[in-house]
Amino acid sequence: MISTFDIFSIGLGPSSSHTVGPMRAAAEFAETLDKQGRTELVQRVQVDLFGSLAATGEGHGTLIAAAVGLENVRPEAVEPDDYTAASERIRDHGVLRLSGHHEIPFSLGKDIVLRPLTILPRHPNALRLIAYDGSGQELLSETFFSIGGGFVVREGAAEPSGVDRPQTESQGFSSGAELLEQCEQTGLNISGVMLRQELQFRTEVQIRVGLKRIHDVMTDCVERSVREDGHLPGGLKVRRRAKKWFDELSQEDPERAPGMAMDWVNLVALAVNEENANGGRVVTAPTNGAAGIIPAVLHYAMTYIPRIASATQEERDRAVVQFFLAAAAIGVLFKERASISGAEVGCQGEVGSASAMAAAGLAELLGGTPLQVENAAEIAMEHNLGLTCDPIGGLVQIPCIERNAIAAVKAINAARMAMRGDGVHHVSLDQVIETMRQTGADMSDKYKETAMGGLAVNVPLC
Ligand code: SF4
Incomplete structure (x- = not known):
């Protein structure tokens, strides 16, 4: 059962599926790296955007949202001015603070790959994030689907990430x-x-x-x-x-x-x-x-x-x-x-x-x-x-x-x-x-x- 606070959530423009979702996905990816204690090993991150995210990503601010998300910045928490500052640092100076504390070089043009004609089976809005160490060895690769309204689902998961679910038995309603x-x-x-x-909840x-x-x-x-x-x-x-x-x-x-x-x-x-x-x-x-x-x-x-x-x-x-x-x-x-x-x-x-x-x-x-x-x-x-x-x-x-x-x-x-x-x-x-x-x-x-x-x-x- 979805909560009212999943339907109404605080985010940044211009798009919940193309801005908020990719930013959340990238933040989750960064958090996973952090939990695995591998953030400091990362020297490069590549983000592949598929389908609609790639086709309209430029106009929807998807590229910069995904990059800022890698700093483990959440759309509901970040102040618009801080978001702008992080965007400018990454875009103009090529410096990304992975998980907020590990600086790596990042280029929107080179490290984000657009694949508009590739539609992954689960949903047309998909992104894959891959972290590499200094020798080019893959440290972590995860695929996410931005399914609308800012909801993000990890490949292989049935439910969107971060959605609260009731702890008690509930009849709910589905029609x-x-x-x-x-x-x-x-x-x-x-x-x-x-x-x-x-x-x-x-x-x-x-x-x-x-x-x-x-x-x-x-x-x-x-x-x-x-x-x-x-x-x-x-x-x-x-x-x-x-x-x-x-x-x-x-x-x-x-x-x-x-x-x-x-x-x-x-x-x-x-x-x-x-x-x-x-x-x-x-x-x-x-x-x-x-x-x-x-x-x-x-x-x-x-x-x-x-x-x-x-x-x-x-x-x-x-x-x-x-x-x-x-x-x-x-x-x-x-x-x-x-x-x-x-x-x-x-x-x-x-x-x-x-x-x-x-x-x-x-x-x-x-x-x-x-x-x-x-x-x-x-x-x-x-x-x-x-x-x-x-x-x-x-x-x-x-x-x-x-x-x-x-x-x-x-x-x-x-x-x-x-x-x-x-x-x-x-x-x-x-x-x-x-x-x-x-x-x-x-x-x-x-x-x-x-x-x-x-x-x-x-x-x-x-
Ligand atoms: S669904 Fe498409 S046309 Fe409608 S508001 Fe969103 S971007 Fe605009």
Whole structure:
């Protein structure tokens, strides 16, 4: 059973599968060398990137993330400024501090080998790390798969590394039907069932404090982004828009602007994804590319649901936790039954899953029954089916940034539509998740985070 804190984890932009995952894999590799007491023997490390990691690695910052990861730096812990300093030292001076204490020469061009046409059987995002001693003897070789959302699996392992698993016997839920059944049996709503599940990992206080921290990181991300203008890195010359929009919206009279709620939702999504594209601190939700949808819809809930907008701070904090738990329950289903990886199933797995999660969270705060919440998630996913991943230049900018805003508004609409119904609907969440999985399996590799089709080939880099 996956935890809420696996679905929402703190990382760095621009990509959970192509930046956060490779960095974690490299850090684990370095840690293994350290535990084996062989770090000091290492004179050279080679990193082989396969498939999508190689095809779009430059644009996603995969190469430098893997190199910094070798310093045993973790994406959830490193300060963005420290990450930049380490990146510059490695890139400009060719000095890598293996495990943080053993200096070796390292060249991004020579020591990282790109193999975009080689797809390893388990997953299209794979990397192999090999450490050599001074005589060229291999000391350690490990292969990892970055399976989306920052999750990393070692070759031969069944489970992602670092994922907490409950120590006690748990029924859990592995389908939407089981989730609804548990709601029925216990009288709990979907967030309540997820909380019950989560209590096997941590105490309730730890859960509330942890989710408050997740919310704070999301809020800080928006606040940082609306102070920044200029262009995003990567050569596409994409202008940051969040600051200008924020300055304009802050001056407008909400009473006179009918589209105000939508404008703010768009702004929050844009702000998060611009910060992500800039390599800043974001929360995977459930991935970095889709990181703006949940904060944007949560902003809508906190601002435009009158009961919550006028509540005490304590009640508002509870609403945030409820939103995250309901959204995480849906995220777990996508992760377990299909995929949240754009390299595996296209953008429907990233933005579609996030939209469904956000719709579920909002429907719960609007007072939805479990059936209505499940319906909200289903509607949002149904109308993201088939969404391809074709980022221009392999950068998480176009179409990604605007797509988050569109998907956030879609999530709000899905929740509102579900709330007008009684929860009875034709297509179940399980059916739509299975449809997403099958559609992803049928999708050409050109549309799965390889930047070899769609917008990526029709809009030239200038
Ligand atoms: S198109 Fe979608 S899946 Fe692909 S990088 Fe952008 S947000 Fe991620």
